[in-house]
Amino acid sequence: MSGNESRRQMLHRVVAYAAAEGITGKSLREIATGVGTSHRMLIYHFGSREGMLAAIVALIEQQQRDLLAQLADQLAATGGRARGPEAAGELMLALWHQVSDPRLRPFVRLFYEVAGAAVHGAPGTQSFLDGLTRPWLEQAEATVRRLGLPLDRDALLLGIATSRGLLLELLAGADPAATDASYRLFVRMWTHWATTPPR
Structure with a gap:
C-alpha cells in the first residue's frame, strides 16, 4: 500500500468519525482514539491537527x-x-x-x-x-x-x-x-x- 493510499484511507476514516461524533474542540489524541489509530499516525499523515x-x-x-x-x-x-x-x-x-x-x-x-x-x-x-x-x-x-x-x-x-x-x-x-x-x-x-x- 502506497503512502498516498494509506493517507486517503485514513482521511476517509477521520471524515466518517467527524460526521458521526464531531471533532470540534477535540484534541488530536481524542480523535485518534475515536478513529482507532494513534495521534502519531495522524501527525505522520497530516502534519498537525x-x-x-x-x-x-x-x-x-x-x-x-x-x-x-x-x-x-x-x-x-x-x-x-x-x-x-x-x-x-x-x-x-x-x-x-x-x-x-x-x-x-x-x-x-x-x-x-x-x-x-x-x-x-x-x-x-x-x-x-x-x-x-x-x-x-x-x-x-x-x-x-x-x-x-x-x-x-x-x-x-x-x-x-x-x-x-x-x-x-x-x-x-x-x-x-x-x-x-x-x-x-x-x-x-x-x-x-x-x-x-x-x-
Whole structure:
C-alpha cells in the first residue's frame, strides 16, 4: 500500500468519525482514539491537527464540486432545459440545498475553523488557502460554459462569496427559512442579471 493510499484511507476514516461524533474542540489524541489509530499516525499523515482539519475540508469541498458537475450532467440529460440562465439558477438552488443541509453543518463549521487557523498561519493549512476559491471558480467556469452562458469571473466569485456568507449566517444561528429566502433572492437577482443584455 502506497503512502498516498494509506493517507486517503485514513482521511476517509477521520471524515466518517467527524460526521458521526464531531471533532470540534477535540484534541488530536481524542480523535485518534475515536478513529482507532494513534495521534502519531495522524501527525505522520497530516502534519498537525490543523492540517488534518484542512484535509477533511478539502475532501468535502471536492465532493461538493463533484456534485455540481453531476447536477449539470443530470440537467443536460433533460434536453433543451440544460442551457441558459434558468438552468444555471436551477443548479445554484440544487447545490445550495445540499450544502445548507443540517447534516453537513459540522463540516461547514470545520471549514470556518480551518479558515481562521489558516489566516493565522497555522502549520499544515497553507494548501487550504491556496485552494480556497480557485477550484470553485474553475468548476463554475466549466459549468457556465456548458450552460452556454458568458463567462464572468466577477459574477462567479460573487456567487461563491454569497453562499459562504449565508452558510456562516446559519452557523451563527440565523433562521434557516430566512437564510434560504435570501439565497433564493440572490439567485433571482443573478438570473435577471444574466438575462439582461449588457449596456
